[in-house]
Amino acid sequence: MKKIIALLLAVMMMLGALPMASAIQTEPQTRDLVIDTNPLPDGTSGSGLVDTKAPELVDITVDTPTVTIPGTVKVTVKTDKDMSGLYFITAVFKNNEGYTLNIQGGAGENQSGTVSRDIDEWFQHPGEYTLDSVIVLDKAYNETTYVKELDKYGKEQGYKELPDKYKDVSFTIVNDQPLDTKAPELVDITVETPEVTVPGTVKVTVTTDEDMSGLYFITAVFKNNEGYTLNIQGGAGENQSGTVSRDIDEWFRHPGEYTLDSVIVLDKAYNETTYVKELDKYGKEHGYKELPAKFKDVSFTIRNSGFSYDLNTSTTNPNLAEDIAALDNDAIVGITYGGDTTLPKEVIEAIQGTDKTLILEESGIQWIVNGKDIDNIDEIKDLNLHVDIDQNAQVQGHPAAVLTFGDNGKLPGDFLIRVKADYAFRQYIGMKELYVYYLDNETGEYVEVKANVTLTADNYVEFTIDHNSTFVITAGKLGGPIPPKPPVVPDRPSIGGGSSSTGNGSSLSGLLSGTKENPNTGGDVLAALAWAASLFKS
Secondary structure, rough: HHHHHHHHHHHHHHHOOOOOOOOOOOOOOOOOOOEEEEEEEEOOOOOOOOOOOOOEEEEEOOOOOOOEEOOEEEEEEEEEEOOOOEEEEEEEEOOOOOEEEEEEEEOOOOOOOEEEEEEEEOOOOOOOEEEEEEEEEEEOEEEEEEEEOOOOOHHHHHEEOOOOHHHOOOEEEEEEOOOOOOOEEEEEEEEEOOOOOOEEEEEEEEOOOOOHHHHHHHEEEEEEEOOOOEEEEEEOOOOOEEEEEEEOOOOOOOOOOEEEEEEEEOOOOOOOOEEOOOOOOHHHOOOOEEOHHHHOOOOOEOOOOOOOOOOEEOOOOHHHHHHHHHHOOEEEEEEEEOOOOOEEEHHHHHOOOOOOOOEEEOOOEEEEEEEOOOOOOOOOOOOOEEEEEEEEEOOOOEEEEEEEEEEEEOOOEEEEEEEEEOHHHHHHOOOEEEEEEEEEOOOOOEEEEEEEOOOOOOOOOEEEEOOOOEEEEOOOOOOOOOOOOOOOOOOOOOOOOOOOOOOOOHHHHHHHHOOOOOOOOOHHHHHHHHHHHHHOOO
């Protein structure tokens, strides 16, 4: 019994419920525990484990006062951050022409961090750059913004004026190389895939006269006779030419011939030329050029032999449910929902029990459901189809995309979800060995939905869901619950690492600390005591 009491008291001392210097009573049955009523340290909240204080600037220095290109600018920022730790830094510098350079990145230390930016040999704005603003963000997402000139807007936003001693912090970029000031001009454009049967890929090669900094980015826009456009774009792999491509998935609903409508070519020095098929007043004012006649008939044809839509409509159709109900039993319906993200329950009722398929699409997200999969009749209701996507997230240290669905709860059946993995997604998260999870809000755990996912031929991530909540697509396998936020009171002893756990899956650090996603869930004294007591249950 004494062993249990001693352990419980030790846990309470870790929580700050008892003064660290107080003696443990040898007769606890006759003496009351003394509770520490001293104020919480500045910047803490509730249990004392939530960091609410934003970091403040202590110093900022340029480690590279002169940069001869190609070279790297390095800036070190120090703050007073002593709790959750510095997380991200953005330092903005401006030259006398108003051109700005953002130098930003993650902070590598608890109170300070060094961020850098590479300046390539084709940089067009050499000269002196002076500090204009600084943003410091800690791991608890408290943020302070300092600006050189604090105006009315800045005051309303809670910005602070940059201290005078930092207003002259600067660096100079020196460019001894000849500057590339000439925009690339179109020499040739060819379609490598004149006919594409979906799913397939359109490939276009563009050649220019670029002979200095090199071709950097290409955008070729093709249009069909209904006015539907396809942008085919990407980085250029060679000095004067490049091949760009676009995958056409099996759900593509605009087959037919596509003819070149415009081309944009950009070099590495950011000189740009835009060619358009029809040069109007707006184009002339913006310096566009007319597409040479020999390129106006460049085209390709998309064929969809897999299926054709029996109805192609949108959620704004006032007769949507009636139109679907009138279709054959095995009809395929394409529905765009950009104009209205609500799918009426009558539409679900119209396909329930049939072999009709709905393909709902907007902005790279597809919901696909067959009427035979509508087996949860009690959950038939209006559905909010809107999905917020953050493609630049991190979950447990893995690059991730976070999908926040509408508050629909349980769905009336299984829906296939397809998420378009664009170039940025593929570069950041990857193309194979991906994992899909949903966040269980009750347990705080990530529940695996699909493992070892490889992108489809048309660059989509596919997974099936039966409810809506928060889903994540990650570049690696997650390790269970949301990682607990470490204790942030520096003058108290450590109360256990995040990996220390009991046989029942709980951990003391998890009970005593919140998480980045749910910062106020930690610090439960009763839960901690219950956990400690459970160690001695037989």
